[in-house]
Every structure is written in C-alpha cells, then in structure tokens.
Amino acid sequence: MERNRMGELAITAGLGLAAGALLANPARKLAMQSAEAFTTRDWVEALTLEHRAVSKVFDTLLQTTERQTGKRKSGLAAIDHALTKHAFQEETVIYPALRRVDEDQAQQLFHEHFEVKTFLSELTFDIEPSDPAWLERLREFKQTLDQHIRQEEEEIFPTFRARMSEEMNAQLTRRMHMQGLKLA
16 A cells, blocks of 8 residues: 555656646746847847857857866857757748848858858867867857858848838748747
8 A cells, every 4th residue: 555655656746747847848948038039129139139149158258268168168058059049040930031032142141050060069079178279269160150140230131121021020030039939
C-alpha cells in the first residue's frame, strides 16, 4: 500500500512539473521576445533595436582579456542566441518578401548571414577564448556584421519599406514577431 502511494505521488509530481513547464514556456518566450520589439511601429525598428542590443554585447566582449574566458564564452553565447533568432526572423519573413522585388539583394543578405554563422562557429569551436587570435577574430566579426547592419538599416530596409503599403509593412511586422517567438 505504501509503495503504491509513493508511486502515485511521483506520478502526480511529474505531471505537475510537466504542466508547469508547458505553462511557463509561453511566458518565457514572451519575456525573451523583447517588449520593445512588440511596441515598435514596424519591422525595421524592431530589427534595428536587435542590432543595437547585439552591438552592446560585442562592445563588452571587445574589452575582455584572455583570462576572462567565462565572460567571453557567455557573451558569445548571448550573441549567438540573439543573432540566431534575429536571422531566423529575417530569413523566414523579411528576405523572402524582399526576394519578390530584388532577388539579387535578398540572395546577398542570405550569403552574409552564412558568413555570420561561420564567424560564430569559429569563435565557439575552433579558437579557444584564451587565445589572442580569438579577440582579433571577434573584431573581424564585428566589422563584417557592422557593414551588414549599415547596409540593411541605411539602404535596403528603408527602400523596401517605402515600396510597400502600410498594411503590408504591418503584416511583415506581425509575421516577424511570430517567427521570433518560435526561437525566443
């Protein structure tokens, strides 16, 4: 009898934990998808805010020393998470819409995202954070990313947004935020 009671308690506890996890997951996702992103007027503003947030983490990492390997690893993990979500939003919503009006430009942006993923892979797996080459590669990564960001923010996105109706921009914004929730 005592054995059955313990089994029932274990099952009940397991179900309670599972239910709690299911309920907590949407809340966690909403918290991770920044509140600023949901309150911005459009997709360009939301992506620009994400660019700024990642840039701040880069700036912090560029101030680290070879002895601060933990800080380098955690900072790079934060950049990786943010850029993975950001790229997913652009690659599944923005770039396909852009491709309909400028296929070459969209293809170039996809290629640049591949370069970003290559930098992330090298810094995560190929170069030790204590190696002086790590910081140099991070600088190269930031320069490449800054160029990509400038091109998007100053040329591509404003022109693309101006070509679309208010409703189409609103639709892209909604779709992009929904995609962001998938990876938050």
